[in-house]
Amino acid sequence: MKFYNRVNELSIIRENEKQSYDSAVFMVLTGRRRVGKTSLVTKAMEGKEYAYLFVSKSSESLLCRNFQQELEQQIGLTVYGEITRFKDLFEVIMKEAQKRHLTIVLDEFQTLYKINPTIFSEIQDIWDRFKQNAKIHLIVSGSIQTLMKRIFDDKSEPLYGRPTSKLVLRPFTTAVIKEILHDANPNYTPDDLLCLYMITGGVAKYIELLIDAKCYTKEKMLNYICRQDSYFLTEGKDILNQEFSSEQGTYFSILQIIASGKTKRSEIDSALQKDVGTFLQNLESKYELIRRKKPLLAMQNSKVSTYEIRDNFLRFWFRFIYPFQSLIERQLFAPLRGNISNHYEDYSGRVLEQYFHDKVMESGQYTQVGNWWDRKGQNEIDLIAINEFDHTGIIAEVKRNPKKINLQKLAEKAAALPSKDFAPYHLQPHPLSLSDM
Numbered sequence: 001m002k003f004y005n006r007v008n009e010l011s012i013i014r015e016n017e018k019q020s021y022d023s024a025v026f027m028v029l030t031g032r033r034r035v036g037k038t039s040l041v042t043k044a045m046e047g048k049e050y051a052y053l054f055v056s057k058s059s060e061s062l063l064c065r066n067f068q069q070e071l072e073q074q075i076g077l078t079v080y081g082e083i084t085r086f087k088d089l090f091e092v093i094m095k096e097a098q099k100r101h102l103t104i105v106l107d108e109f110q111t112l113y114k115i116n117p118t119i120f121s122e123i124q125d126i127w128d129r130f131k132q133n134a135k136i137h138l139i140v141s142g143s144i145q146t147l148m149k150r151i152f153d154d155k156s157e158p159l160y161g162r163p164t165s166k167l168v169l170r171p172f173t174t175a176v177i178k179e180i181l182h183d184a185n186p187n188y189t190p191d192d193l194l195c196l197y198m199i200t201g202g203v204a205k206y207i208e209l210l211i212d213a214k215c216y217t218k219e220k221m222l223n224y225i226c227r228q229d230s231y232f233l234t235e236g237k238d239i240l241n242q243e244f245s246s247e248q249g250t251y252f253s254i255l256q257i258i259a260s261g262k263t264k265r266s267e268i269d270s271a272l273q274k275d276v277g278t279f280l281q282n283l284e285s286k287y288e289l290i291r292r293k294k295p296l297l298a299m300q301n302s303k304v305s306t307y308e309i310r311d312n313f314l315r316f317w318f319r320f321i322y323p324f325q326s327l328i329e330r331q332l333f334a335p336l337r338g339n340i341s342n343h344y345e346d347y348s349g350r351v352l353e354q355y356f357h358d359k360v361m362e363s364g365q366y367t368q369v370g371n372w373w374d375r376k377g378q379n380e381i382d383l384i385a386i387n388e389f390d391h392t393g394i395i396a397e398v399k400r401n402p403k404k405i406n407l408q409k410l411a412e413k414a415a416a417l418p419s420k421d422f423a424p425y426h427l428q429p430h431p432l433s434l435s436d437m
Helices: 007-019 037-044 060-075 086-096 111-115 119-133 145-153 174-184 190-200 204-212 218-225 235-243 248-259 265-272 277-286 312-320 322-329 333-362 407-415
Strands: 025-030 051-054 102-107 136-142 165-168 290-293 306-309 368-373 380-387 392-398 426-432
Touching: 007 025, 007 037, 007 136, 007 165, 025 037, 025 145, 037 102, 037 136, 051 060, 060 086, 086 102, 086 119, 111 119, 111 145, 136 145, 174 190, 174 204, 174 333, 190 204, 190 218, 190 312, 190 333, 204 218, 218 333, 235 248, 235 312, 248 265, 248 277, 248 306, 248 312, 248 322, 265 277, 277 290, 306 312, 312 322, 312 333, 322 333, 333 368, 333 380, 333 392, 380 407, 380 426, 392 407, 407 426
Parallel strands: 025 136, 025 165, 051 102, 102 136, 392 426
Antiparallel strands: 290 306, 368 380, 380 392
């Protein structure tokens, strides 16, 4: 699959590259695994000399030996003698940057924490001593969000405040997902687009896998997911095993419960027969895997709230793959695939709401987008988008089938909106269905 989009991100990296010829730049690039961080850097640095160093899980001495070889091969930096400590190698790099411009990429930077936690204090010391006269573009990239946040956002950590640039790479927007599918299959249907969004959530690696396998339709995508050799069957575990340091079973159980539709705190507590408040807080704040949803414009501490999994793929994986590990172990892929088909319309209908939430927010016309529901659960509105500056907005009912949309009922629900919050806004009603994607 060809390289798509990332215009703003490419511009930022290239501007940092220009700046680094005059002053040292320390750039931190983060984002969930498979989102395309390495591809972004590779694209941004096309035609330029730079050293790409992947931090593997090995001993510090072996890592330094590998880095010595890579530095000589990629940018002609010869390091004499056998260096066994990263701080000595990093000092050589910073001293060389006093003489000539260097661009160094350290991928999976957070792995250094597991190799030797003192490395970050050593990097801080060397960076502070040499950065003033160094012409270097240091790009550090990482996928394990908890460790990257700890390294750079925790005030007690040595590298806090050192980066000059921080960039979080997000999944592709709905417009880019549509562009990719159109290029692969100009005759795609709205359901094909919805399925691609539902499975991948715009994560570059997942889209690439499906497109390269010529899975352009809903049926082919779902068949590919449930194949014996499918990359997707173990992907949820592969991602989260690296994030959760302990209590993995409880975290997985909570995510499975939320994916199954039990999204209220009381329902989750009841299902696990214990208070999961701390776990939910960690999943929301520390791991950033779930978010607490409340009615749009409700007070921040509103008790009328639910939880949802942020990531489309993980939401899908915990709903249709993780609970059925026994089927996968026994290689019973037909019933696994059949279960997805049986629940597809209902599940994808809820995903369709999220698609329009993303699409409306990406339009740039609105400052807030969300749902609304009352305490009794009698009135629920699928989508409300407002512009807090000009007090305009839209209110929408979202259904797969446009014939099931009832604008009169939508108007009745709109009448239940609390006037203290919504009176200043002029809300236009909209029907949204598969045909509007």
